[in-house]
Amino acid sequence: MSNKQFNKFFKLSLLVSFIVLLSACGNINEPITSQSTNFWDQFILFPLSQFIIWLSHLMGNNFGLGIIIFTLLVRILLIPLTLMQMKSQSKMMELQPEIDAIKEKYPNKDRHSMELLQAEQQALFEKKGVNQYAGCLPTLLQFPIMIILYQVISRTELLRQGHFLWVDLGQPDPYFIFPLLAALFTFLTTYLNSKTNPQQNISVKIMMVTMPLMIFFISFAFPSAISLYWFISNLITVIIILIFNNPYKIIKERQERIAQEKEKERQLRKALKKAKSRK
Incomplete structure (x- = not known):
């Protein structure tokens, strides 16, 4: 990766870290209102909560549909990064035989061998124009969005008490349907992304199983609104893959x-x- 690409990735990582840090500054037990004085609450969470409520009103006061529309808008904004991620993953897959050949040249794990391995891999990436970190960007951005949405739902009474289908949006799904759908479409996302890889490796197969399971069990303790967001977000990702990067x-x-x-x-x-x- 060139210095310019690294600088972009580094700056974005700092931005994500800053958002996560700010999110920790708010009082998670204090409701978000127009009177909130905390910077995070006043300028980030409250406007976003009002935006989701506004979307919900457009959908006939259906807060579940408001969250779905919000998720759709977020994913539309992330499409350029998602396409860049797919392009980077495709290039990395095509380069995998060459990467494996380089690794075979340096079987030892001593410091000198590892430095030579990394230098040769970096030269290959620069020659082929591959940004090895580009695939991390959309995933990296999802974490602050999840934190923001969690606080917005938990600290906005109107959203917390909202209903959608069989769930209370502020409470976990009693039937685990949204967690199951979130896990299923997480699996499909990983499966479709890895299907084009001519050389399947064990780490991808492990991730294909562990990631959906982790999301499924974590969702037990999350409000249904978060599981709904996770499900719709991964559903949209699957659709984007089938349209732009159909394996x-x-x-x-x-x-x-x-x-x-x-x-x-x-x-x-x-x-x-x-x-x-x-x-």
Whole structure:
């Protein structure tokens, strides 16, 4: 990754860290109102709570639909980063054989070997124009959004007491349906992203199982509004993947390209064989 790319990633990481730090400064037991004086409450949480309430009013005072529309707007804003993430992941997958070849050159784990390994990998990334950290950005941004939404729901009485379908938005889902849907679409996101990788590794398979399970069990203690946000966000991610980075289309194109290359090699061998027979 170039210095310019690293600086962008570093600045974004600082911004995310700053948001997380600010979120810890608010009194989570104190309701958010227009009279709130804390910077985080007054300028971040209260305007956002009013925005979600406004969206809910547009949806016939349905606070669940208001949260769904809010989630949709967030994901639309994140589309450029999501596409950059997909592009980076695709490039990393295509480079995996070369990365594995570099690792084989430095089997030792001593400091000198690791430095040479990292330097050669970095040179490969720069040559191919791959930002190895780009895939982290959308995920990184989701954490402060989750923290903000959690505080908005927990500290806004109107939202906390809202209902949607079978759930109270301020309470965990009693039937675990939204946590289950959030876990399912988290799995689908990981599965679709990894499906185009020509070389499946054990770490991806472990993550494909552990991430959905972690989200499922964590959601037990979260308000239903958070599980709903998680579910809709991952549903939108699946749709974006199928539209912009469809793994089945990529696999088909890769197979066609391999078949064309094999046909060219076959035609070349045939032509060479004819040339030799004429001599």
